[in-house]
Amino acid sequence: MTDGVLRFGADYYPEHWPETRWTTDARLMREASFNVVRLAEFAWSKLEPREGEFDFSWLDRAIAVLHDQGIDVVLGTPTASPPMWVMKKHPDAYRVLEDGRRLTFGHRRHYCPNHEGFRESTRSIVAAMAEHYAANKAVIGWQTDNEFGDRCYCGSCGRAFARWLAKRHGSIDTLNERWGTVFWSQEYENWDDIQLPSRIARAPNPGLQLDYFRFSSDSYVDYQNIHIDILRRLCPDQWITHNLMGFKYDQIDYFDLAAPLDFVSWDNYPRLAWAMVPEVDVPAVALASDTMRGLKRKGFWVMEAQSGSGGWEDISVAPRPGEIRLWAWQAIAHGADGIIFFRWRTARVGAEQYWHGILDHHGEVGRRYEEVRRMGAELARVGGKILPTQPRAEVALMLSYDSRFAFQAQGNNPAFSYPGHLRDIYAAFHRLNVMVDVVSPEADLAGYRIVLAPALHVLPAATADRLRAYVEAGGVLLGTARTGVKGIHNEVVDAHLPGLLRDVFGVRVEEYDSPALGVATQLRAEGAGQNLTGDATANGWCDILAPEGATPLMVYEAQHYLGRAAVTEHRFGQGLALYAGTFGNAALHDHLASRLLDAAGLAEAMRPAPEGIELCWRQGDDGTRLLFVLNHGVEPRSVVLTEAFVSLIDGLPVRGETVVGAHDVLLLRTGGNLI
C-alpha cells in the first residue's frame, strides 16, 4: 500500500509450531511469491510472560527466518487476548455482557476497553513492542489489536459513559430534555444515576439506548487511539491499520475507527457468514469490500482472506476449487492492494483447530496451497500494473451508523433489517455491474451522479442540507421508507415524514402501515413509471404517500391504500429525488436502479452479464482501464467483450465472445498506452 508493492501473504503463528519447522514454512511461502506475513496478534503471553518481563527473542528469530526469504512483516499489537497474569491483576477488567454475566478466562476479546488498569497494561506491551521493532527493517507496519468489538456493560463502562454523557449534553437538565425522560418518570438527578441500558427488561429509553451504542463505539475508537498514539510516536516509519469485519459488523462506527488509520484492512470469509448455505452471497461480499474502500475512500487490504473451511464447533463448506483465488481477485477488483490469507497452516490445538488454512494440520502442500501459489505467481507478474489503478464509482450508497444503531434498538418491522435493506439496494446495482462507493452521511457528494440513501432514519440537519444541496445542483437521490423519522437524540421529529427531506422528495407520508410478516403488497406502475414492469411488491413497510409536487411511479394494488402512491419521483432544482415508501422486493429494487441510472444519464453504465458473472473496473489516471471478469458460478460462461482488450497476464488480445471457466477470472486491460 504505502511502498508501491501489491502485498500477498498469510497470517502466520510461528509460536504454534516447533522452531525447526519455520525455515520450511518460509521457503514454501517464498515459492508461493509471498512478500508479507502478519504475526503476533495473539502472542501477548509469549512476548510478556510476566509483568514487565519481555521476551522478543523468538519473534526476532521468526522475523529473521522470514526476512531471509524476502518476506516482510506486519505485527499485531497482541491485546485481543490478554494473558492470565493481566487478568489476575485486573479481575474486574473482564467484559460484561448485556445480561450482566461477566466473561471468564479461556476465550479471547474478554477485556473491557474502558478499564483503566487494562489500558495501562496495554500501554506497556504496545510501547515495549514499538520500541523493540521501530528500527527493524522487516517490519513494515502494525495492526492494532484484532477485530475490535462487542459492547461491554461493566462498572468501568458505566463510569466512562457518565463522563461521555456529561461532555455531550453539558447539563443533566439538557439530557433529560433531549431524551424525554419525563416519559415513565425517568428523570435523572445526577450523571452518576445513569445506568447502562439493557434490553433484557425491554424498551429502554431510545435516547439512552442510542447514546450508549455511540459511546460503546467511541470506547473502542478511544482504546485504539492508545495503540495509535504510541505507535505514531515510536514508529514513525511504519504504517498502522486494523482488521475490521466488513459490512456486517454493526457495533462500531467504522468511519470513526478508520479515521486515524493509514489504511483499512478487513477479514473476508465468504463461506463463513453464510457457512451453512450452499451459495456465497456474492453481492454481500462485494458490498463489504466497497464499504471498506469507502471508509477512507482509498485502497485497503484483506488482512484475513479465507483459505479453507471455517470452524470453531461445526466445520463450514470448503472453498470450491478456484474460489480462494477468485475471492482474492474479487477483493482486488474492488480496491484491495494487499491479500493476506488466514491462515498459513491449520492449528492442531486451540479453539480454531478446525479453522482451516492454506495447509492442513499435517503441513504438507495440497490443492489450496497450489491455488494460492498460482495466484502469487500471477500477482508477481501483474501487481505493478494494478496498483496505479483504483475503482471509480459514480453511484454512492450512504451508510449511517446512527441509523443502524437506532434500528438495533427499534427494528420497526420484523421483516426489516437496515443492513439487509442496504445490501438489497446495492445488489440491484451489482446485478447491472455498476460500481458503487459506500460513503458516510458526512461525505462530500459532489462527484456522484446518484446517491442512494436508504432508510436514513436518524437524519441530522446537516446531512439533510447536504442532500438538499446535492439534488438542487443536479444530483439524483433515492430515499426509502423510515427516512427522516428521528433527530439526533433519537426523538421522533415533530413534522410529517420524511421530515427534513419532505420538500426534496416533494411528498408527505400521510399514514403508514407496518405489514404482518410474510405480507407482500403488489405494486402497479403508474404514469412516468409505465415502463417499470414486473412483479414489484411492497414488503416490510407501506408509507401511504400524498404527493406534494412529486409524480407517482408506483401505486399499491391492495389494502386500504389501494391506488395510493407508493413510489414517487420529484424534480427538485436541477436534480431528481425518488422516494420509495417501502423496502420492497428485488423486482422493485431493479426498477429503482434502472430508473435512477436512466435519470442520471448513466444508462450506458448498465452492463447486465450472464448469471454468476461479476464485472469490475479499476482505472488509472493515464486512461488505463482494467476489467475483471469474475465467474462465481460452477459452470463456464461466455461474455461478449465489445472493446478490444489485452489479457493482463500474457499480453494477448481478447475481444468478442470469450469464455470464463467456473470460479475463474479474466484480467483484462484497455486504454492507456496499450491500444
Ligand code: GAL
Ligand atoms: C477472524 C479473527 C481471526 C480468526 C478468524 C477465524 O475473525 O480475526 O483471529 O479467529 O476469524 O475464526
